[in-house]
Amino acid sequence: MSNHNNPGQAPDTGHEWDGIRELTNAPPKWWTICFYLSLLWCVVYFILYPSIPLINGPNEGLLNWSSIKEYKQAVAKYQEIREPYMDQLETMSAEQILADQEMLNFANSYTNALFGDYCSACHGAGGQGVEGRFPNLRDDNWLYGGSVDAIKETITNGREGxxxxxxxxxxxxxxxxxxxxxxxxxxxxxxxxxxxxxxxxxxxxxxxxxxxxxxxxxxxxxxxxxxxxxxxxxxxxxxxxxxxxxxxxxxxxxAVMPAFDERLSDNDIKLLTVRVWSFGGGQQ
Ligand code: HEC
Ligand code: HEC
The missing domain is CATH 1.10.760.10 (Cytochrome c-like domain)
Structure with a gap:
């Protein structure tokens, strides 16, 4: 910071340690400007956003923003889009859903998580199965039949050949x-x-x-x-x-396929049936 000064003659604070003096040169201008700008940024941020921890939680800030509010708004928006579909799915039969491309797309995206949580540990993320252990659900080769009713029965009550x-x-x-x-x-x-x-x-x-x-x-x-x-x-x-x-x-x-009637709702079982059927191997 003292490029422009001759350190030998620069004023100092009088402090000296082993021949090293503490100078009193002012810091460069750009540095000082950044420093005051950051202070200003701090003040603006304090006013706009929650920042000071008070006894009953932080102050709210002028923008009234908080991460939890943002999250809740996002969830509410998602629910708003989802609800009419979910209501409609409840009333439709598996066959009706399979015949309706829009509802089928929604059902398949809704069951992504369900299939991942309940089925993929055995049948694989895409239902491809594990050779020698868990059957492939994507082919048209069925142990118990590939009709909607057979698949639903398999998921509801399990199977044990x-x-x-x-x-x-x-x-x-x-x-x-x-x-x-x-x-x-x-x-x-x-x-x-x-x-x-x-x-x-x-x-x-x-x-x-x-x-x-x-x-x-x-x-x-x-x-x-x-x-x-x-x-x-x-x-x-x-x-x-x-x-x-x-x-x-x-x-x-x-070779045990667990029963899911106690773990999943009827609606979820119906939607998983739709998913498995539409993997490609479903039969009439
Ligand atoms: C603990 C491992 C396991 C889990 C978890 C599991 N399955 Fe299975 N599944 C099996 C086994 C093993 C069989 C074959 C049963 C047999 O051979 O008798 C099977 C068979 C099936 C079949 C019949 C296949 C055919 O060829 O007829 C379907 C459909 C099926 N599972 C769907 C599902 C769905 C949907 C889920 C998630 C809700 C699921 N499975 C979860 C192990 C599992
Ligand atoms: C009580 C009914 C029953 C009888 C009797 C029976 N099987 Fe099976 N067998 C099954 C079932 C159920 C499976 C399928 C198991 C599974 O995939 O869950 C099977 C599977 C097999 C498999 C494996 C097929 C594969 O794809 O890997 C072979 C091989 C087989 N049986 C041969 C025979 C032969 C040979 C006999 C007569 C000696 C016989 N089975 C008698 C019920 C029977």
Whole structure:
């Protein structure tokens, strides 16, 4: 700050420490101006905005602004836009919403958070599922059916597909033969002997005589190439040996879709049904 002065002759305060004197040079003009401007800014801010902590909270300021008021106004504005839609959604059926593009858009944006909170931990953020664990909701391959009613029933009451562990009833050779049969099915290479063993072992009772699955049981379609638990021979052998949801069988597949009837309102379940249906795989 003393560029323009000769420090040797500049006036000082008389204070000196180890040969270093404290000078009394005035600070540069630009600095002084900034200093007074900032004081002025302070005073203006004090008058306009809440600033001084008083006993019952801060003074209000001339503009009467506060962050909480701003927040409440934003929420009120959002509610105002939302309410007529929400009222209308309450009275519409899932089918009606699906037929109305504007309401469908609103329903889908409303359920973004719901799906994120309640479903995505298992089914993934976009409903794509996790291979071997949680089914993909975006494809047109359904365990329990992809109609509006079936999806709604799934979300409301949950699902728990049951398949017995066949290790007790069948020998290892038969299980391996069945696994080879199941793997050959989607490739169109199943043998007659395989079909016979399939029938005799009782697989058809749940998976259907044509092995295409029965939605009431949530038994997988074995003729398509979509695999719930993996298509390697080892994985298929494991499914047949250990079954699905057999609590007392070690290594049994776990496949439990929780019920949401106590956690979500009817309206939210309806809107989630609409969302899942409109992921792309919904069926009539
Ligand atoms: C704890 C994990 C979990 C959560 C959370 C969960 N699901 Fe599921 N969901 C599953 C499992 C596992 C299955 C398959 C059940 C079976 O195989 O029997 C399933 C099946 C489904 C199905 C049937 C798929 C078909 O192919 O028929 C739908 C639809 C579904 N879930 C929607 C939802 C929605 C919507 C939510 C959020 C409200 C949700 N799920 C939350 C684990 C979960
Ligand atoms: C009591 C009904 C029931 C019987 C009997 C049954 N299954 Fe299953 N099976 C199911 C269900 C339910 C699933 C689907 C589980 C799920 O995805 O939640 C399943 C799944 C499978 C899978 C896995 C498919 C995939 O996509 O990963 C295979 C393989 C299979 N079964 C083969 C068989 C064979 C072979 C037999 C006869 C030895 C048989 N099942 C008998 C109910 C049954």
């Amino acid at each position: 049951m398949m017995p562990a066949f290790q007790a009833d069948l020998g290892q050779a038969e299980i391996e033969q069945l696994a080879d049969f199941v793997i050959a099915l989607p490739q169109g290479q199943a043998t007659q002997a395989g079909w016979s063993l399939y029938e005799e072992s009782g697989c058809g009772l749940c998976h259907g005589e044509d092995a295409k699955g029965v939605p009431d049981f949530g038994s997988a379609n074995l003729t398509d190439s979509v695999w719930r638990f993996g298509d390697s021979r080892d994985e298929v052998i494991r499914t047949i040996s250990k079954g699905v949801n057999q609590e007392d069988v070690e290594g049994s597949r776990s």
